[in-house]
Amino acid sequence: MLDSYLPIITLIVVALGFATGSIIFSRLVGQKKPSEVKLAPYECGMPPVGSARERFSVKFYIIAMLFIVFDIEVVFMYPWAVMFKRLGMFGFVEMGVFILILLVGYVYVWKKGALEWE
Amino acid sequence: METIFFYLVALVAVVSGFLVVRCQSPVNSALALVNTFFCLAVFYVMLYAPFMAAIQVIVYAGAIMVLILFVIMLLNLGTEARKRYTHGVVWAAIASLLVLVNVVFFIKRGRVTGAEGDITDYLIKTEGHTELIGKALYTEFLLPFEIASILLLVAIVGAVILAKKDV
Numbered sequence: 464m465l466d467s468y469l470p471i472i473t474l475i476v477v478a479l480g481f482a483t484g485s486i487i488f489s490r491l492v493g494q495k496k497p498s499e500v501k502l503a504p505y506e507c508g509m510p511p512v513g514s515a516r517e518r519f520s521v522k523f524y525i526i527a528m529l530f531i532v533f534d535i536e537v538v539f540m541y542p543w544a545v546m547f548k549r550l551g552m553f554g555f556v557e558m559g560v561f562i563l564i565l566l567v568g569y570v571y572v573w574k575k576g577a578l579e580w581e
Numbered sequence: 582m583e584t585i586f587f588y589l590v591a592l593v594a595v596v597s598g599f600l601v602v603r604c605q606s607p608v609n610s611a612l613a614l615v616n617t618f619f620c621l622a623v624f625y626v627m628l629y630a631p632f633m634a635a636i637q638v639i640v641y642a643g644a645i646m647v648l649i650l651f652v653i654m655l656l657n658l659g660t661e662a663r664k665r666y667t668h669g670v671v672w673a674a675i676a677s678l679l680v681l682v683n684v685v686f687f688i689k690r691g692r693v694t695g696a697e698g699d700i701t702d703y704l705i706k707t708e709g710h711t712e713l714i715g716k717a718l719y720t721e722f723l724l725p726f727e728i729a730s731i732l733l734l735v736a737i738v739g740a741v742i743l744a745k746k747d748v
Contacts, residue, residue: 465629519654519657523651525744528648531648535644541632542719
């Protein structure tokens with residue numbers, strides 16, 4: 464049974480090998496002639512202002528927290544989806560109750576304006 | 582082959598677990614923790630539990646890690662704070678040695694396989710791991726499953742109340 468994971472391992476090994484290989488290869492072979500213009504931020508970059516290590520607003524935290532909660536909600540759906548046909552109407556109703564309870568939370572978050580970025 | 586692979590992944594898990602406590606920057610520690618979580622996911626796969634492996638990656642390496650990183654960014658430990666808290670290596674060595682002795686003692690004395698339940702290897706191979714979890718969760722443990730949604734609801738309300746004082 465574990466043999467069926469061989470393609471995944473192969474994929475990981477190839478991906479890692481290509482990523483590290485191309486970095487090392489470009490280090491070894493690539494030419495480095497830095498000039499002021501080349502080292503300047505370009506495209507969508509901009510000159511840095513202040514330190515990057517500043518305290519972040521708690522607004523980010525609430526988004527992360529809500530993400531976790533709804534992530535776990537979705538996790539419950541995977542075994543349900545696998546068993547959906549065998550559980551039938553019963554499974555549909557119980558997942559409906561589950562979603563309904565969490566929908567209360569969703570409406571609460573929405574009404575409180577926690578999803579808005581003031 | 583499988584044993585060699587197990588020891589390889591175990592080595593990576595232990596080394597990255599060591600890096601979690603040894604790294605100077607908390608963000609580096611968090612990245613090492615992600616590595617440990619991935620190793621644990623591989624262990625779940627090797628224990629014929631692919632659903633647990635997926636959960637490990639989705640919930641732990643994904644969601645919980647995001648939360649840990651946000652807490653690190655919220656606190657923003659400066660370089661001075663990092664230097665203040667040194668790791669007590671000697672005490673840690675003594676403690677982990679005691680734990681090791683404990684574990685070896687219990688493994689030597691007890692049966693390593695443990696008690697066998699209704700779910701056998703044969704059942705997992707024929708029915709499938711995720712199907713068995715689904716069957717148990719949505720028939721036998723229906724009430725805990727619905728209570729879990731209330732727990733999540735409480736978590737949502739708690740997060741909003743904590744983070745949105747002004748509303």
